[in-house]
Amino acid sequence: MKKYKVLGLMLTATMLLQGCNDFLDKEPLGRETDTNYFSDSTNTLLAINAAYDAASYDEGNDGLGNYLPHNYEWMFGDVLSDDAEKGSTPSDFLDIQYIKEWRALPTNGPVSGVWGNLWIGIYRSNWVLKNIETAPISETLKNRVKGEAHFLRGYYYFYLARLFGGMPLFSEPVKTSEYSATKRSTLAETYAFIEADLEQAIQLLPEKNQYTAVDLGRATKGAARGYLARAIMYQLGMDNTNNHTWQEVYDLTNAISQSGQYGLTANYAAIFDEESENNIESIFEVQAKESGQTWGTIKTGTTNNVIQNNRSTWGWGFNNPTANLASAFEPNDPRKAMTLYGNNDVLFGVVQKVSYPDENMTGFLNRKAAIVQPAQASASGQNIRKMRYAEVLLMKAEAAAHIGNETEARTAVNMIRQRARKSTLPKGSKVGTSTYDPTNIPATALPDITSAVTGQALLQAILHERRVELGMEQLRFWDQVRTGTYMNSLSGDVKTRAMAHSIPGSVNPVPVLPIPLNEVQTWGLEQNPGY
Numbered sequence: 001m002k003k004y005k006v007l008g009l010m011l012t013a014t015m016l017l018q019g020c021n022d023f024l025d026k027e028p029l030g031r032e033t034d035t036n037y038f039s040d041s042t043n044t045l046l047a048i049n050a051a052y053d054a055a056s057y058d059e060g061n062d063g064l065g066n067y068l069p070h071n072y073e074w075m076f077g078d079v080l081s082d083d084a085e086k087g088s089t090p091s092d093f094l095d096i097q098y099i100k101e102w103r104a105l106p107t108n109g110p111v112s113g114v115w116g117n118l119w120i121g122i123y124r125s126n127w128v129l130k131n132i133e134t135a136p137i138s139e140t141l142k143n144r145v146k147g148e149a150h151f152l153r154g155y156y157y158f159y160l161a162r163l164f165g166g167m168p169l170f171s172e173p174v175k176t177s178e179y180s181a182t183k184r185s186t187l188a189e190t191y192a193f194i195e196a197d198l199e200q201a202i203q204l205l206p207e208k209n210q211y212t213a214v215d216l217g218r219a220t221k222g223a224a225r226g227y228l229a230r231a232i233m234y235q236l237g238m239d240n241t242n243n244h245t246w247q248e249v250y251d252l253t254n255a256i257s258q259s260g261q262y263g264l265t266a267n268y269a270a271i272f273d274e275e276s277e278n279n280i281e282s283i284f285e286v287q288a289k290e291s292g293q294t295w296g297t298i299k300t301g302t303t304n305n306v307i308q309n310n311r312s313t314w315g316w317g318f319n320n321p322t323a324n325l326a327s328a329f330e331p332n333d334p335r336k337a338m339t340l341y342g343n344n345d346v347l348f349g350v351v352q353k354v355s356y357p358d359e360n361m362t363g364f365l366n367r368k369a370a371i372v373q374p375a376q377a378s379a380s381g382q383n384i385r386k387m388r389y390a391e392v393l394l395m396k397a398e399a400a401a402h403i404g405n406e407t408e409a410r411t412a413v414n415m416i417r418q419r420a421r422k423s424t425l426p427k428g429s430k431v432g433t434s435t436y437d438p439t440n441i442p443a444t445a446l447p448d449i450t451s452a453v454t455g456q457a458l459l460q461a462i463l464h465e466r467r468v469e470l471g472m473e474q475l476r477f478w479d480q481v482r483t484g485t486y487m488n489s490l491s492g493d494v495k496t497r498a499m500a501h502s503i504p505g506s507v508n509p510v511p512v513l514p515i516p517l518n519e520v521q522t523w524g525l526e527q528n529p530g531y
Contacts, residue, residue: 038135047128048145051152052218054121056286056384057113059295059303068116069109072304073384074319074366075099076114076163076513077474082489084472085361087320088311096318099513102497106517106531114163115516118156125153126173147204151219151227154197157190158231162478165503165512165528166190180524187503187510188241191231195242198228208261216278217383222261223284225252226387229395237482239505246402253396256283262389264415268423269338269436272368272385283387290374290381301379308369311360312353314377321364321472329468332445334423339471340364348372348428366472367426390416390469397462406454413465414448420469421446484508500530 038044059070070093078084079100086096095111098104104111128149132142160167167190168182185193201224208220229252232244256262265271265281278285286302293299309315321340329336341347342363343354347370356363374380397412424436449461466479480486487509490498502509514531 038131041137044135048148051124057117069113071110071113073474075110077477081476083325083476085320087318087361101494106514111513112516118160121156125149130172143204147201148219150197151201151224154194157194161190163513169193187239198224217287222256225256226283229253234482238510246399250399253392256392264419269426277383281389286384288381291379292376293379295378299379303378305371305380306377308366314373319366320362322362332441334439335420338426341367346429349432368472394466401458410449417446
């Protein structure tokens with residue numbers, strides 16, 4: 001499945017060619033067009049691969065010569081939260097700091113980049129859905145590709161809704177007549193659109209074990225259920241105009257658990273290593289493949305790692321975990337060493353020198369993004385984990401606690417804690433080694449949650465477990481918003497600005513980023529509050 005980025009680039013080139021001389025009325029002979037592109041299964045797969053491709057754009061250009069600034073989900077999910085600071089030197093990449101402090105302008109680079117990438121993904125998903133019905137391919141493949149396109153469109157819209165609020169909703173490629181005439185829908189309407197896509201995906205997609213090895217990484221029934229559960233859970237804590245319940249979250253996550261498709265990786269320390277890609281715990285991850293490509297063009301690999309790695313070795317030093325996050329771990333929790341590292345810690349057999357405070361803002365770096373330096377640092381092959389089974393278990397636990405099934409809630413949390421207790425040290429934690437060595441923690445470390453923990457205390461235990469289990473996985477900001485703790489984690493002018501940039505959810509205020517200036521001016525979109 002890691003080939004989809006290459007195939008996506010091929011399709012982009014095809015689409016560019018077909019766009020030339022579009023004033024001609026006659027269909028060009030021998031040229032692929034919208035009406036004949038889906039002529040066989042090979043082209044159909046190229047088309048859906050291109051829709052996946054946009055999920056991995058984090059720097060480069062869109063094939064049209066338009067520069068897409070660095071943009072990564074950690075800039076929002078981690079850095080906006082109490083789990084991380086911008087990192088690097090104080091003056092480096094100030095656009096991230098402006099996001100952190102709610103001072104981002106509508107011309108902010110990462111904001112414009114993520115907006116553009118997600119709309120590319122939506123357009124390509126819609127292009128597939130518009131043309132797939134007439135494709136002369138098997139019904140089995142047709143339904144699967146439709147399911148993938150619905151999943152991806154829902155995925156991209158969900159990302160947009162979390163960052164910007166209600167969106168213009170398109171169920172097919174944008175028409176010229178819609179320029180400057182399309183208005184933003186409400187947040188609730190946007191979520192309803194997302195839910196419809198994910199529900200369609202659940203109906204159409206296969207289970208994970210129904211894919212062959214070459215297709216591992218494609219969207220599955222489990223991934224669609226997981227993202228629908230997450231979307232409903234977020235609404236329950238932000239804007240529940242659509243009147244969802246925790247029972248729905250429980251039913252979706254329980255269906256994943258009962259499917260027999262997923263489990264916990266035996267060793268927590270190995271989850272983010274190459275050998276664990278697309279493994280039993282993987283619900284959905286963005287595929288990447290290392291190559292020798294350099295900076296500037298969209299590539300098969302990702303720059304996610306070089307941006308977060310240690311400046312003293314080969315990285316840029318961004319996304320620094322906070323002391324607040326470090327202190328959240330219980331004594332002897334092996335997950336701490338796999339979540340953050342600092343000066344004189346050993347990674348992949350090499351002693352790390354973290355230059356704090358000159359080139360680091362907290363003294364820590366993100367261990368989950370750390371890898372051995374690839375041949376070309378701008379084209380790392382580490383897949384980006386977007387959802388894993390541990391998160392599904394914790395969503396299930398939270399839902400079970402809310403609907404009064406506390407025994408099942410504790411069981412799910414304790415599965416996570418039991419796995420953590422058995423974790424080794426991260427790979428290469430001793431100089432000159434590349435092995436997983438034992439932690440030798442006391443037998444009393446990370447005890448199970450007992451039946452004495454109930455009610456609000458149980459919910460707090462589950463939220464604690466989410467933070468330490470999923471730390472630095474781009475989820476913390478939205479957990480803070482949905483639980484109503486975000487605003488009180490801020491102070492002074494930052495809190496004032498965050499409140500001024502919020503839309504009034506029916507449960508908790510939802511802070512949102514500015515719509516890029518060009519989109520406001522070209523499309524006449526209503527700008528978000530305070531910008």
